[in-house]
Amino acid sequence: MENKDTDYLLKVENVNMVFKTPALKFDTLKERVVNFFKGKRAPANKFQVLENINFEIKRGESLGVIGHNGAGKSTLLKIVAGIYKPTSGKIDLKGSVVLLNLGAGFDMEATAEENVYLNGAILGFSRKQMKERFNSIIEFAELQDFVKMPLKNFSSGMVSRLGFAIAIDINPDLLLVDEVLSVGDTNFQKKCIEKINALKKNGVSFMFVSHNIAQVKNLCEKTLWIENSKIMGYGASNEICNEYAEYCKNKK
């Protein structure tokens, strides 16, 4: 515990992310063949989503991520979760991570029960381990009457409740939350905030993407502000959030 500076949970160094999306989208063979003979190749649109991102999270510390839509916040979370590989840069994560976003990792054709077990397996739990957790997950999500119903018949609030209930029951080292708290009724939101605070006491770290500045100030010690793929500010939440609010005001 002496050298606290190196005692980080997540360290992100010089991360760049470039998306190459085809400018002309050839989805069918016909288009491909026709365009091939016309000499048209699918030119790639290069699109820099993240530029030189650096930050770190200590164990038990929470980081808010703010910025305008399309700034690259969700992409950053997906990179930390390991879904995308960054174009360059280094991600050093010393623990387990779970990403929570809208419609999080569900198969909409399958029932709530099947999705709980499938998600459990993806997160590294056996069926037996998940059976022990099943009731508390369903109870927290308040879905006792809908266990055998396919998810496609759920409301979006119900789906995100289920996702949240699974993620918090699993106790990862780092929980990435992408605007999940904005759905769900007030009661459930309150329940979530309570649970998050309880988990924080247990040493779980969070990364919050949110447009609710008050919530970020409340829940996170530090905040990362991303604008146009670059870091605009990084530091104590109060300070950065106020700067962001100021920036938004001036922009209008």
Added chain:
Amino acid sequence: MPTISKWSKNRNIVHELIRKNVKTQYRNSFLGVFWSVLNPLLNMLVMWLVFSQFFGQNDPLYPIYLLTGNILFQFLRSSTISSMTSIVNSRGLITKVKIDHYLFPLSSTLSALVNFAFSFISLLIIMLIMQISGGYSLFGYQMLGLILLLPAFLLFQYGISLFLSALYVFCRDIKHLYTVFLTLWTYITPVFYKLNRLDANSIAYKILKLNPMYYFLTYFRDSVYNMSYLGGGMASWKMLGLLYLLGIASLLIGYLFYKLLKKNFINYV
């Protein structure tokens, strides 16, 4: 969170995916998984009514000939077709959680194996009926050959499945092309016709010899019931070696193709 090896984690995932696939397949149907037994029987009955006059005249066991051909080819058809769309159809998972994409065609192939096991019950029923009513002795040690055949056939199918599922991400038309190709493939495989009608020097016979399914099906028939139509006797080791070679070659090609394309999956699903 638990720390377990990647192998056992992926095994758990495949297990759950198979469970989900088999369950969703028969959701809202009254007979449920029983259809996997009934369907091949009904299919066989139709084909027997149509073809028995042409191809089955001298063969009292023609229903078994048809059924073996049908269920093995149906196994290939359902595993490859469901695998082809498996990665794209799992976009909800792929874009939100970290998961190895090759697990989806793998689970689809293994789900088809579950259905094949049920279809096999229909074959056993017909064999039992034939044995009792016709006095044939159909059940024997040669059936152990099936256990040797299955891994090779699964490798063969998984190779095709990997190839198709990766290609489908970028080019959705192959769904239509592949169904046409499957029809062709059915006709160049002796599912319902007999080879003894063909001249060994004919072009048709030579094409047949290039068809991997011809070898899988012949071995399958030889091991299921002791009535060989080619060369006779128990299925040979040499043939088995060839089947494993085909399986491994298919897997290798499929895997390399998958590996070549997988980097860009996430932007296209």
